[in-house]
Amino acid sequence: xxxxxxxxxxxxxxxxxxxxxxxxxxxxxxxxxxxxxxxxxxxxxxxxxxxxxxxxxxxxxxxxxxxxxxxxxxxxxxxxxxxxxxxxxxxxxxxxxxxxxxxxxxxxxxxxxxxx
Numbered sequence: 088x089x090x091x092x093x094x095x096x097x098x099x100x101x102x103x104x105x106x107x108x109x110x111x112x113x114x115x116x117x118x119x120x121x122x123x124x125x126x127x128x129x130x131x132x133x134x135x136x137x138x139x140x141x142x143x144x145x146x147x148x149x150x151x152x153x154x155x156x157x158x159x160x161x162x163x164x165x166x167x168x169x170x171x172x173x174x175x176x177x178x179x180x181x182x183x184x185x186x187x188x189x190x191x192x193x194x195x196x197x198x199x200x201x202x203x
Contacts, residue, residue, distance in 0.1 A: 090150065090151070090152055091106075091134045091135070091151035091152060091153055093133070094133070094134050094153060095130065095131045095132055095133050095134060096124065096125060096126040096127065096130035096131070096132050096134065097126075097127075097128060097129060097130050097131055098153070099121060099124070099126045099134060099153060100121055100126040100127050100128055100130070101128075102153050102154065102155065103121075104121075104153065104154040104155070104156065104157060104159070104160045105118040105119055105120050105121060105154075105160055106118070106119040106121070106124060106126075106134070106151060106152070106153065107119075107151065107152035107153070107154060107160065107163045107164075108139060108149050108150070108151055108152075109149065109150045109152075110141035110143065110144060110146050110148070110149055111146060111148035111149060111150060112141055112144045112145075112146030112148055113141060113143050113144040113146065115141055115142075115143045115144070116163065116164070116166070117164070118160055118163070118164050119139075124137055134151055135151070154172075155176050156175070156176065158175045159172050159173075159175045159176060162175050
């Protein structure tokens with residue numbers, strides 16, 4: 088897992104995993120499918136230019152994440168911490184692994200405020 092900085096829809100498509108989003112207003116998190124955000128090869132639109140809005144609180148402030156494998160995306164969606172999700176990059180677990188399903192998050196997600 089890596090926080091999105093200078094990535095675009097082309098690089099998101101290259102990863103092949105949904106985009107992780109955390110609302111900076113209320114902390115809600117979710118996964119956005121690549122088709123929903125228009126990611127495809129050659130689309131150089133920056134990810135931070137996407138018009139995203141939280142469905143819970145209406146905030147437009149979000150933190151974006153890209154994942155290296157489906158296990159990381161599933162762990163993120165389950166509320167795992169950034170450290171736990173990152174550690175799954177090389178763990179070799181399947182998305183439906185019992186170890187992933189029955190584990191609990193150990194700490195809240197790390198939220199960085201955007202630079203002003």
